[in-house]
Amino acid sequence: MKSPLLISTPLASLSDENLEILKNTELIAINQDSVVGTGVVPFRWGYNPDYVSDNLHPAQYWSGRSENGTVIMLINVLDDAADMAFNFTESPWLRWGRQYAVRDLWTHTDNGVSVRTYTAAGVPAHGSVALLLTDAGEEPQDAGLAPCALYEYWGNPWCVDQNGTKIQPP
Known part of the structure; x- marks a missing residue:
């Protein structure tokens, strides 16, 4: 296990929306992943122009290895919706010269194949995006x-x- 799965809410009064989040098997798979090593860690803070830590705003761009590909987590720390983009070379688990199939782990949808960059459009204020990127071969020549x-x-x-x-x- 990458980390213990802890739930600290009264289960008897759990809303259907929260229950669906807790039952998301694709997100649980990240938690229960068999790859040994670091979990999902920050690769860019994003809010600051120089991409460094800011005590008022937590890291926005996270990534980590999994048995099924590379996990990317994006957190919008702003009070407004925002497009959030990253370059594949920023994550230590994505390789230059490769393209990646993108799966949204919240919506359980495949979002096509991306080359070099990915943009999550309109991430809600204080919302998050959970992606799984799997190698889809070399970049088109x-x-x-x-x-x-x-x-x-x-x-x-x-x-x-x-x-x-x-x-x-x-």
């Missing part, structure tokens, strides 16, 4: 994508190709 998914900007932009070669953008 004819998609007109830049040679790198993310450039580093330390004076001059650069990135590292899949073969380890340093690339300067055109």
Whole structure:
């Protein structure tokens, strides 16, 4: 088990909505996952422009390995609905040069295949998104994508190709 599953609510007065959350087998599968190691951990705070910790707003972008793929959790800490996007290279469990099938664990729907980035549109204020990303093969070669998914900007932009070669953008 990644973590103990604790429920601290009076079960006799549990609403149907809360009962449905507690019975979500796809989310329970994350909790009961057999992959040994860290659980779902922050990979970006997101609220601050420099993406660092903020005591008033908890981390918004979380990820972790599972036996079924990579779990991504997004938490909107704002008082308004917001689009929440991330680049696959930000999570240590997603690989550059791969595309990923996206499953929404709250709605139990498949959200297609994404390349390099994913945007959860209109995440409600103080709401969350729970996703499972599974490898869907190499990026399409004819998609007109830049040679790198993310450039580093330390004076001059650069990135590292899949073969380890340093690339300067055109």
